[in-house]
Amino acid sequence: MNCPRCKSSDSTKxxxxxxxxxxxxxxxxxxxxxxxxxxxxxxxxxGYNSIFRHFLARLRRKSKCYTKSIEMLKYSIILLMKYRNNELSIFN
Structure with a gap:
C-alpha cells in the first residue's frame, strides 16, 4: 500500500x-x-475462489486423462473463466 501523501510504498506497521x-x-x-x-x-x-479451486482440482485428478501441456491448461482455464462469466455464446 502506498502513502496517500508522498505515494511511497515503503511503510511500517x-x-x-x-x-x-x-x-x-x-x-x-x-x-x-x-x-x-x-x-x-x-x-x-x-465464493468465486472456491468455485475456481473446485474446477482446478478436477484438472489434477489422476483417474482422468487431462493434458499436461501448459498451453492446453491455459486454454482450459480461459474457457472456464469465460464460461463462468457467460462470455461463451456456444453454451447459450
Missing amino acids: NGIVGGRQRYRCSGCGYNYTVEKKSKAETYTVE
Whole structure:
C-alpha cells in the first residue's frame, strides 16, 4: 500500500486504530490507515475462489486423462473463466 501523501510504498506497521491497521510512511513520516473491506465483498470473493479451486482440482485428478501441456491448461482455464462469466455464446 502506498502513502496517500508522498505515494511511497515503503511503510511500517504503527499500531491499530479503531480496529484498523495503522501505517507510518518511512519517507515522509505520515500516519495513515487503510480502509477495510466489507464482509459482503469478502464472501463474494471467497465464493468465486472456491468455485475456481473446485474446477482446478478436477484438472489434477489422476483417474482422468487431462493434458499436461501448459498451453492446453491455459486454454482450459480461459474457457472456464469465460464460461463462468457467460462470455461463451456456444453454451447459450
